[in-house]
Amino acid sequence: MTGVISAVVLLGVLIFVHELGHFLLAKAVGIKVLKFSLGFGPKVIGRKVGDxxxxxxxxxxxxxxxxxxxESMDDINAEDRDTAFLAKSVxxxxxxxCAGSVFNILFAALLFVLIYMVGVPRPLPVIGELSKGAPAQRAGLAAGDKILEINGNKVNYWEEMTEVVHKSAGKELTFSIETKDGIKSFKITPESKKMKNLFGEQEELGLIGISPRGDAETVSFGFFESIPIAIKKTFEVIMLTLLALVKIIQKVLPADTIGGPIMIFQLASKQASTGIMSFIMFLAVININLGVFNLFPIPILDGGHMVYLLIEAIRRKPLSEKVIIITQKIGLALILMLMTFAIYNDVLRLFKGTPLP
Structure with missing residues (x-):
């Protein structure tokens, strides 16, 4: 039941935020809005307020x-002309x-602000296990040791240590370590290893053969401190979304990683079971995914409409209705094909028992 509720909440918030963007901007520029609907098809419940x-x-x-x-200016009353969408400037x-997508992305940024204000757990640089024969073990490090500095630079969290080590294959590093016998200095040279990155590509990384014990510290920030961090995180997710698309086109990522509503439902349920903050993080990422996807220049998406408007601005007249209808049919066919493929992947994943990405 939790999975159903989390999926409904996720879907409802995504749609509401997106349509709210269109609605508020339409009102702001003086366009009369006739209907604001969550969902398609027959009306279940509704209420008219004003127009x-x-x-x-x-x-x-x-x-x-x-x-x-x-859609058309043919049946527009002369007295209401100024409130018509097509009567407004390009x-x-x-x-x-573009307001719908922008609102999804801004909403995600606000969620990131909330997340950083509540606090994010960050693993501490305390060693849990050592790989046999790896540089760290050969140097004499042991489980429970805490990394304090590398080459004189303070290390506060595990990822700070891994960032330095990954970039230092074959280069000797001086570690200041807090051991059970006090603080000691160790010379360790990371070994170069081929590892798969987020997209499954092989890359050379420096490794010393240690894993974290699991100690973590919750780091929280004030409202104003959280804003630049949230903006940075938002741009990181935007770039990751675009990069993932490029990797799929390049066939670096297999096409079966594309998921549809079933996978989103499963992921929403999984994140909700982990905790409310995990679900909010997932909600932020999905809002960005939706916002970016809707701006793709495919007819029927918001990005496709932006292309129509760009052409209209250049030509100083809109495209013919015939051209718009034909291109929108093509766009609809592309989206339906993509959705069908995504749902096919979802069903196949269920039958095969393939783990979620």
């Missing part, structure tokens, strides 16, 4: 904002179109 009907619809996988005059329409 806008707010609805929950039967099919939960999506949502929409219906704006006045967003740049105003562009703001409305």
């Amino acid at each position: 806008t009907e707010y609805m929950l619809s039967a099919v939960p996988f999506g949502g929409y904002v219906k704006m006045y005059g967003d 740049w105003r329409r562009a703001l409305v179109v």
